[in-house]
Amino acid sequence: MLQATEDQPTPAYRRVLLKISGEALMGDQGYGLHPPTVQRIAQEVKSVQDMGVEICMVIGGGNIFRGLQGSAQGMERTTADYMGMLATVMNALAMQSALEGIGVYTRVISAIRMDEVCEPYIRRRAVRHLEKGRVCIFAAGTGNPYFTTDTAATLRANEMACEAIFKGTKVDGVYDKDPVKFADAVRYDTVTYDDCLAKHLKVMDASAIALARDNNLPIIVFSLDEPGGFRGVLAGQGTYTRVHH
Template sequence: MTAEGGSLKYKRLLVKLSGEALMGKAGYGLDTSVVDRLATELAEARAAGCALSVVVGGGNIFRGLQGAAKGMDRATADYMGMLATVMNALALQSALEAAKAPARVLSAIPMPTVCEPYVRHRALYHIERERIVIFAAGTGNPFFTTDTAATLRAIEMGCDAVAKATQVDGVYSSDPKKDPNATRFDTLTYSEVLARDLRVMDGAAIALARDNHLPVIVFSIDGPGNLINVVRGSARATVIHD
């Protein structure tokens, strides 16, 4: 890692990646070329001096809410979704290591033959040694989303912000892919997000960020170089704050 951290706006950042981001244009599973590209961007941000951690979703493999909607017990469906995030985390770890960026997977559901269990001090130990920490299995509890897990882990790690990677360049008043008149916001307050029901993150995640004064950055992961621009504070994005 280089010593360029002084030029960065966010020196310690948690990146939230959805499972859908990892599957690229495919309808299911992992697109290894996309995973490799994301790993390269994370490695670039690390090399610039940003202490990084990542929370990955599992929607490309299994979504707990969809399973529950089809009649499955919600808690069981959520646990299955958590296991899907571990698979994604291991794939991302492999890609990061190939990109010469040391990485560790820590799971909220202990599975010591596969990865390390989540322990806060252990995670901080890895971050301080310039490793990218990938948090898997959400919070380890059903009924909580990976958005909430990302916000929680960002607070526990003392991050300057949580960056949510999406397929659009910020928060809009409605889906810009369906509504050509959708309004884009450069900044929002937590209260505005909740009052407008914008659903960029679930309400619990936004409330947790608000109560801990944690900025939320919503940016597009599709554009090459966007992540390094986020850590430098120059990305086209929506910032949610006090």
């Protein structure tokens, strides 16, 4: 049973999946991995694990290779998507290294078998890792082309019986339009899955939102750029948007 203390408030959820884009790892660079940014995100994850929360992660690959952009340049879509999946494995290994460097036991679990590099995805084994307090980073998407890492995150969150998906972005929630481009953009405190789909709000892609809706899995959108933001939201503080029925 999780107990609140003066330093450690009782978290709102006991098992969560953190979804971040590959671009979140590149800092202010235009490409690749920015080690200080990877370290900072690892510290955020550790601060939440220290609250007694079990954590899974899914990281995109857009900082290294984005399948859709590859296919737009004449590459066959399936090949481009597989290359994108391999990019997510590289990001997952970088995050594993950063987490283990600060004492967090971590497993990278791939939907595509590469046993010399990481574990294959076996659901019961992954659940056991979580129960033992290890962070599980799910890599290579769903293992299928035409599915995004958003969909992979929702799929794995359901399979792991997570209580919520935390979508870390550059802004502090879901807005009616891009707050970077429009000063009059309005932030939602809560929004329904159906509104996200009908209004084309950029939370996750449509198949990911539909899968979350069908399994009543809330999506919490918050700013990963805000120091302590992940821990704060789990402690019931900070600014975020909750997507639900």
